[in-house]
Amino acid sequence: MSETENVVVTLNVNGETHTVLAPPYETLLETLRERLDLTGTKHGCELGECSACMVLMDGEPVLSCLTLSLEAQGHALTTIEGVAKNGVLTPLQQAYIESGASQCGYCTPAMVLSAQTLLDKNPSPTRQEIRDAIAGNLCRCTGYVQIVDAVELAAKRMRESVEDRVRRET
Amino acid sequence: MIRLPPFRFFTPGTLTEATRLFAEHERAVVVSGGTDLYPNMKRLQVSPPSLISLRGVRELKTIQAGADGSIHLGAGMTLTQIERHALVRERVPSLVEAIPLVSTLPLRNMGTLGGNLCLDTRCHFINQTPFWRQAVGSCLKDVGDVCRVAPGGSRCWAIASADLPPLLIALGARIRLVSERGEREIPLSELYRDDGIHYLNKMQDEILTRVILPRNENVRAGYLKLRRRGAFDFPSLGVGAALQFNADGVCESARVVLGAVTSKPLEMPQAQGLVGEKLSAPLIAGVAEAIALQARPLQLADYTYAFRKQMVAVYTSKLLNRLAD
Numbered sequence: 001m002s003e004t005e006n007v008v009v010t011l012n013v014n015g016e017t018h019t020v021l022a023p024p025y026e027t028l029l030e031t032l033r034e035r036l037d038l039t040g041t042k043h044g045c046e047l048g049e050c051s052a053c054m055v056l057m058d059g060e061p062v063l064s065c066l067t068l069s070l071e072a073q074g075h076a077l078t079t080i081e082g083v084a085k086n087g088v089l090t091p092l093q094q095a096y097i098e099s100g101a102s103q104c105g106y107c108t109p110a111m112v113l114s115a116q117t118l119l120d121k122n123p124s125p126t127r128q129e130i131r132d133a134i135a136g137n138l139c140r141c142t143g144y145v146q147i148v149d150a151v152e153l154a155a156k157r158m159r160e161s162v163e164d165r166v167r168r169e170t
Numbered sequence: 171m172i173r174l175p176p177f178r179f180f181t182p183g184t185l186t187e188a189t190r191l192f193a194e195h196e197r198a199v200v201v202s203g204g205t206d207l208y209p210n211m212k213r214l215q216v217s218p219p220s221l222i223s224l225r226g227v228r229e230l231k232t233i234q235a236g237a238d239g240s241i242h243l244g245a246g247m248t249l250t251q252i253e254r255h256a257l258v259r260e261r262v263p264s265l266v267e268a269i270p271l272v273s274t275l276p277l278r279n280m281g282t283l284g285g286n287l288c289l290d291t292r293c294h295f296i297n298q299t300p301f302w303r304q305a306v307g308s309c310l311k312d313v314g315d316v317c318r319v320a321p322g323g324s325r326c327w328a329i330a331s332a333d334l335p336p337l338l339i340a341l342g343a344r345i346r347l348v349s350e351r352g353e354r355e356i357p358l359s360e361l362y363r364d365d366g367i368h369y370l371n372k373m374q375d376e377i378l379t380r381v382i383l384p385r386n387e388n389v390r391a392g393y394l395k396l397r398r399r400g401a402f403d404f405p406s407l408g409v410g411a412a413l414q415f416n417a418d419g420v421c422e423s424a425r426v427v428l429g430a431v432t433s434k435p436l437e438m439p440q441a442q443g444l445v446g447e448k449l450s451a452p453l454i455a456g457v458a459e460a461i462a463l464q465a466r467p468l469q470l471a472d473y474t475y476a477f478r479k480q481m482v483a484v485y486t487s488k489l490l491n492r493l494a495d
């Protein structure tokens with residue numbers, strides 16, 4: 001693990017195990033995009049300023065451009081490709097489409113992951129809480145209002161579906 | 171894609187292994203979260219041959235209460251882990267309030283306390299792409315022989331840009347440094363040197379293992395930060411302060427520390443003007459003005475230096491008034 005030659009790196013991405021040979025200084029962003037063809041994770045500034053490359057590591061947002069693949073081993077990684085299950089969009093993704101929250105789309109994968117981690121912890125966030133949760137994700141189309149709308153709409157629908165289920169079961 | 175320059179990478183699992191590796195590789199650089207080092211490496215500001223990662227070192231990931239009422243924070247804890255820790259939330263609320271002002275959530279999930287305290291100094295002329303730096307002519311902190319901020323002098327003026335040192339120094343924090351040669355404990359304020367290049371009083375092989383906060387009863391502390399974007403920016407000015415009051419509301423001790431003014435966090439002795447007094451707005455305004463008089467920011471960060479100097483008085487008095495309330 002100490003030479004600059006390639007090393008074996010085993011990653012758990014979206015529940016699947018991938019093993020690649022990569023130099024120790026390769027970032028998770030490079031491995032995801034260039035070796036695993038998971039191009040949903042975007043490369044923006046690549047310096048930690050824009051969060052376009054954000055992925056979830058054990059459920060917490062981290063930047064793949066500043067994480068070595070070597071150090072991502074042993075963690076459960078989630079990229080945007082792992083969010084929809086069996087081709088069915090999550091309520092947040094659906095709300096995103098309906099609210100026009102995606103313009104050029106470049107910040108969208110990371111923004112969806114950020115917002116999803118918020119909704120997982122807080123089912124009824126205020127607009128300020130939503131803004132705080134996505135504060136690190138830059139949208140250079142500046143479409144923040146629609147993004148906050150989308151998260152609010154998704155939160156509302158998720159709450160309603162839980163209430164529906166509770167009503168049916170009781 | 172901006173790629174990292176090649177390096178050898180070591181991943182010790184224990185502190186003993188880590189100190190041995192530093193003793194063996196004298197040009198190796200320490201990395202933990204990588205949120206400060208990797209961008210600097212991608213911009214080719216530094217290209218160390220080897221990195222020793224502290225991410226797997228278990229000893230650095232604990233928070234403990236000392237028998238004397240102190241709190242020992244492991245330097246390898248991420249800022250998010252510290253912010254969420256029950257003991258920290260109960261005993262050091264000012265730190266819990268300050269951490270969200272650092273960087274962004276994903277970076278706080280990666281960056282560590284030790285990394286924040288050892289954050290490289292910053293300047294408009296060094297934190298640029300290699301192309302930009304070459305075009306403008308490189309500077310002292312780069313490969314050049316002249317400072318682009320103050321070309322007449324021979325020193326680098328890059329500024330201390332971490333958010334937590336001003337608050338932690340105000341709180342009287344001490345740090346422990348460990349190497350194969352032994353260990354030592356020093357006040358956090360002594361970690362820093364007023365030199366933009368050699369900004370840490372730490373040997374290459376010394377690992378910052380923990381931050382020790384003394385028992386802080388009846389202490390009111392806080393941190394205020396000037397930045398252009400509320401969501402995410404390095405400080406153009408940071409003010410940390412800690413005040414202690416007796417039962418009659420008389421100020422018994424006062425520390426004010428400025429960040430992002432010069433190459434080290436600056437403790438301002440003018441704060442002693444508050445000691446022995448009941449704090450009032452006019453008294454605070456006078457002390458804040460005296461502090462601002464001594465702060466001499468240069469033109470190397472966001473906003474003009476004149477505005478940053480004015481803001482020293484404004485932010486200091488705003489913070490002190492809040493703490494005196």
